[in-house]
Amino acid sequence: MSKKAFVVQDKYFLEAKRQGFRARSAFKLLEIQEKFNLIKPGFNILDIGAAPGSFLQVIRKIIWDTGKIVWIDIQKIEKLNFPNIYLIQESIFETEKIVAELEKIWIKQFDLITSDIAPSTTGQSGVDQYRSVELNLAILDVADIFLKKWGNLVLKVFIWEDVDDLVRPIKKRYKTLRRIKPRACRDRSFEEYFVCLNKI
Numbered sequence: 001m002s003k004k005a006f007v008v009q010d011k012y013f014l015e016a017k018r019q020g021f022r023a024r025s026a027f028k029l030l031e032i033q034e035k036f037n038l039i040k041p042g043f044n045i046l047d048i049g050a051a052p053g054s055f056l057q058v059i060r061k062i063i064w065d066t067g068k069i070v071w072i073d074i075q076k077i078e079k080l081n082f083p084n085i086y087l088i089q090e091s092i093f094e095t096e097k098i099v100a101e102l103e104k105i106w107i108k109q110f111d112l113i114t115s116d117i118a119p120s121t122t123g124q125s126g127v128d129q130y131r132s133v134e135l136n137l138a139i140l141d142v143a144d145i146f147l148k149k150w151g152n153l154v155l156k157v158f159i160w161e162d163v164d165d166l167v168r169p170i171k172k173r174y175k176t177l178r179r180i181k182p183r184a185c186r187d188r189s190f191e192e193y194f195v196c197l198n199k200i
């Protein structure tokens with residue numbers, strides 16, 4: 001690891017600890033929020049690939065008790081004890097089970113969906129990138145059902161040479177696609193965030 005990469009990791013890691021965030025990813029969402037102002041009080045928000053929960057902490061700080069937040073992850077997550085936060089421990093590929101869980105919470109559609117989902121990495125960039133695409137295509141399907149018209153979607157994407165396989169379906173579904181690499185992403189990482197604005 002280069003000296004510079006180590007410094008970047010260290011800075012955000014320490015800052016996350018200092019501010020009580022469960023992960024450095026919090027700063028990625030904060031930067032996206034600063035640029036696009038996507039999270040608003042009163043919104044119902046779905047956070048996918050949510051463990052350990054730092055995106056959720058950011059969202060909660062902005063909406064407080066004014067909307068509902070649902071998080072989905074295959075991993076068990078240490079609970080955040082607020083009455084407007086609901087946990088669904090499922091894989092994003094289990095659409096029917098997710099629909100059933102959402103019915104119990106009385107939510108049909110969300111104003112915003114955020115995803116920081118990442119496959120467990122193998123170290124082989126081609127394989128990891130392919131898995132990231134599969135996950136993101138599944139999230140697009142989920143958003144087709146659960147995101148309101150004109151709603152916004154944030155995706156984490158491992159960039160690869162065939163990234164158009166993901167860009168094309170996004171452009172069919174959303175008016176605008178903006179790409180951003182937040183400062184808190186490690187220099188050597190090939191991840192970006194796709195901010196998909198205004199679902200058609």
Ligand SMILES: C[S@@+](CC[C@H](N)C(=O)[O-])C[C@H]1O[C@@H](n2cnc3c(N)ncnc32)[C@H](O)[C@@H]1O
Nearest residue numbers: 025049051052053054055074091092116117118
């Ligand atoms: C980078 S972490 C998310 C960090 C989180 N946003 C935060 O701020 O704390 C990626 C997450 O994606 C989850 N994940 C991977 N595959 C998944 C799947 N098929 N369904 C749901 N979650 C998945 C992993 O379990 C992991 O917790």
